[in-house]
Amino acid sequence: WSAPGTFRRGHLIVVVDGCIYNREELGPGRTDSELLANLYLEYGFEAALNRINGDFAVSLYDQDTGALWLARDRFGLKPLYYVSQPESFAFASRPGALLTLPRVNGAVSREFVSLFAASHYRYFDNRPERSPFEDVAQLPAAHLLKVVDGQVRMTRYWSLLDLPDMAEPADALA
Secondary structure, eight states, X not given: OOOTTEEEETTEEEEEEEEETTXXXXXXXXXXXXXXXXXXXXXXXXXXXXXXXXXXXXXXXXXXXXXXXXXXXXXXXXXXXXXXXXXXXXXESSHHHHHTSTXXXXXXXXXXXXXXXXXTSOGGGSOTTBOSBTTOEEOOTTEEEEEETTEEEEEEOOOOOOOOOOOXXXXXXX
């Protein structure tokens, strides 16, 4: 049995929630999950993400290294929440699934909710790594997370380049 968006090959289990738009330029793979597995094996996880254009939340588990990799697309269109505790780590596309776990407190984050409401319901005014719940974190857009032996490391894998203003005349730019 395999859930939609899931690909399993040997020591790899890959799940993609979303869509890769530039798959035709990235090589073989019948599904987005298989394509990500192929890119990971060839380039590594972070370099694979930098080749992908799309909206996605992904997980990749490498049984050989014991590493669990999570990532969100560059603009955070697909959500990805997680709970990291000394004895466990869990993730889901919605925080409600994590609130059903033992030892996960469903207390509302007053800071998050206050900022959200005071900012007229804009997400970008909040801290991107937080969620509406105290015990649940959110992986920010354009970030990856690696979990190995209970150690969690988060890294930004992409950022928008700030290019200088164009100085050419308007008709030359047109």
